[in-house]
Amino acid sequence: MRTRAVPVLAIVIGLVATLFLFTPSFAQNFEQTYFLYDGQTTFQLTLSITPTLHEHYLQKNHQLTQGNFGSFVTPYSLEQVASDIRSISRSEENFINLVLMVVHQIPYEVIEEAKYPVETIVQNKGDCDCFSFIAASLLKSENFNVVLLFYEEESHMNIGVNLPQPPRNARTTISYVDYMGTRYYMAECTGDDWQNGWRVGECPSELEDTQVTVVTLDNYEQIAPGQVSSSFGSLQESAISLIVPTNFVTEGTTLVVNGQVSASNFVGTVTLYVGVRNSWFSIGTADLDPDGRYTFSWVPTTGGQYFLKTSWSGNDEYAGADSQYISVFVIPEMVIFVAGALFVVAIISIMIILIHKTNQPQEIQALEATPE
Structure with missing residues (x-):
């Protein structure tokens, strides 16, 4: 009996251990708040991200190569955020500058591994490519013609945005890149002064006359299993x-x-x-x-x-x-089949035992009736 109990106990312990090892933990939503200023009014934009959406991006490929830059642009997941920002903008140029205000509020820190926008928002830190992916995602959500601008010699990235006319609110000489017959105005995504940071059309002095590669967003993420919720004010x-x-x-x-x-x-x-x-x-x-x-x-x-x-x-x-x-x-179906077969074998075995026991008294009586 002891030898049979050991494997049964091992199976029970294995099942319990499986439950404890693989049962996920429940987590609360991640929230971030950003401020936007349209020249007259300051708005507070609250973002909320479910742990499930965050996990979706944590599990994706994070290897960054020039050929897959666009895959880190995720317009669908930031669609609600972009719509809220667009609702307070006065023009296309103003919308771009409001988007830049958002990324200018995220603390700068060099990141070894590329991050998707949701990850950067949750972690509240990033570098030039992280901020560029967020800005490009928000602009792409509102159907802007946007590209990534990669400066290999400077190990830097920002974005370029097409506008029907040159930016009117740039405070410097307007900077742009012409690519395939389209003019893209530079938009620098780094900087920690969100109220007076870089505007579309402006170029940091260290990037002037620097060779730049235009990266189109042909392979951007088309759909995601969820979206970031946003609101001006608190979310219930x-x-x-x-x-x-x-x-x-x-x-x-x-x-x-x-x-x-x-x-x-x-x-x-x-x-x-x-x-x-x-x-x-x-x-x-x-x-x-x-x-x-x-x-x-x-x-x-x-x-x-x-x-x-x-x-x-x-x-x-x-x-x-x-x-x-x-x-x-x-x-598994095989387990059901084997269990069914074992059940049938068990029933047959019990019937044989019962029949054998039923016949035993008759054999004994026959032996007792035989003369010596």
Whole structure:
């Protein structure tokens, strides 16, 4: 009996250890505040980022080469932020300068590994390429023709933006780059004086007459599983629930999950994430109905332990929210087959034993009736 108990105990310990090792922790939203000045009024812009959206970018490729500069530009994820900034701008030029005010407020620090805009906003630090990716993302969100300007000799980057006419508010000689028949006005993204920082069309003296490479955004990120929520003022908290009908499902069968967003303004979509071995993958989105409810159908194709969670990006009134994590064990079809076969074998074995025991008294009686 002792030898049989050991493997059973080992299996139980293994399952418990798996739960503790791979159960993710729940985190609060990341928030940052920036100030914008349009010449008359100072605005306070609050950004909120869900941990799930941050994790999405942490898991992406961070190797930076000249051929993939554009992949760090993420206009969709900053779409709400760009829309809010555009709403207070007086012109296209003014919008660009307001965008520069945002990146000029992020503390400068040399970063060894390239960062996506969401990561830079969360960490609240970055260098020239990090700031350029944010500015380019915000401008691209509003359909501006923007490029990255790379100064290899100076190990520096800023952006160039096309305008229908030269900038009127530049305080220096207007700087630009002509590329493929289009004129791009320089916009320097570094600097810690957000109220009096660089404006579009102005060029730092150290970059004058420096060779520059124009990098177009052909490979920018087209879509993301979520967005940064933003508002002028504070964002109200929201919550999202997730209901999973069972923690065990057979491989290849459909698991239907649902939940609800608690906010008074039900707008947007919810993204479903599946986690396995400390990595998360978005597997689809669902629209919210008028009551803020959503439904997903998921068909797991491989056995193992998974975690499910959903995320809502929020809007201009509510910060986004992540649901709780729920563990689901997907049982491989082979396990079901083997278990079924073992069950049948067990039933047959029990029947044989019962039949054998039933026949034993008859054999004994026959032996007793035989004369010596």
